Amino acid sequence: MRLTTCAATGALEAESGERSAPTRVGSRFAHAVSVFAVASRARFGSVANEAAKAPAPDAGLPLAQKISIGTPVTGKKVKTGPVMASRNAKAERFKVFQVMGDGRCMFRALVIGLALSKGKFVSKRSEESEADTLRVAAAEALCRSSRIQDRYADSAFTVKAEYGTVDNYCELVKTPDFWGGNAELMVLSEMLEQPIVVYRPEREARGKGKGFVPYVYYGAEHARASGGAKKPKKPVCLLYSRGNHYDLLVK
Template sequence: MSDRELRPLRAIRITGDGRCLFRSVAYGACLRRGKQSPSDSAQKELADELRAKVADEFVKRRGDTEWFLEGDFESYVRKMRKPYAWGGEPELLMCAHVLRMPITVYMYTSSSDSPRIIAEYGQEYGKDNPVRVLYDGYGHYDGLQPSLVRTQSRLRGV
């Protein structure tokens, strides 16, 4: 089922420790790969590994990324290697490249009861079943996953 179709989404609360972007992406990547939801400690470990790879990806893609990062490139990358530095759009783009997966960012708006897509990254890696994250508009990211929906055929035991 594509993201464009109506399907209920369920927010998964992610610890707000400066790693929330990386934790939420790592959480979504686990689900996308068919793995179980990672525990809080596993999220932390996966987030720190992903953060290190993202910083390396910035360096690898310096010619393509330096112009859209704020401030001095080396200082920016050095800051992003620290476990409590917040990530944003540049990091989401690099996460998509590191994981080779599409990432879709959602946000609640005042005009809707359900979250709306506000950004998509890594579309070159496919468009179906993206890693989904929920941005709160104030700097925090949570995980987002499709709710389990029972279809009529499943209800009938078919």
């Protein structure tokens, strides 16, 4: 399986990180961000209270699903497991859109990638708040209740394997410098119905080369058209390098 087309940027100066004047992100994503801002400011301390105040059809669902960033999950378990790329996968060429390394890099890269997929840009200020929004969304899916965790069973299993217990993870994820990774990508790819591909530098993965090698696919099913009713979504392509940092890859 190959997902070769990622967010295009037009005249964007991706390698230098320069961007043109910011504009608003797409309406659905912007709406999601505005609602999540309350929860983000609360740093999870009063998320449950805010959720109770918000109009919601199901008080057990996290905010991310109530406001439909993607399609709300209403019962059955969600398969969030990633698909590993072949070791022989062909290296690809991209430009690197450099992302600030402040602990939010994965979430920042996703925010920028989602905006670019709609032909939009985000300001630095909005980029940070929206990155925290995505952190809240992922954390709520795994920290609100065991019933919600059960729907994201694959992600919960990953968290337990890495942090010992979900409770340990939930304490750590509250902090703004907590690095996002596999578990959060698994959850967000489903919440956003967005395919995400993580690449590694060819030189790091294979010892030589100047391209980028696909490493793992998330939400690959969303990259395919469904019965002709939906257009396939282009994946957001992330670069994982130096052992702890994410940047955005663009064509």
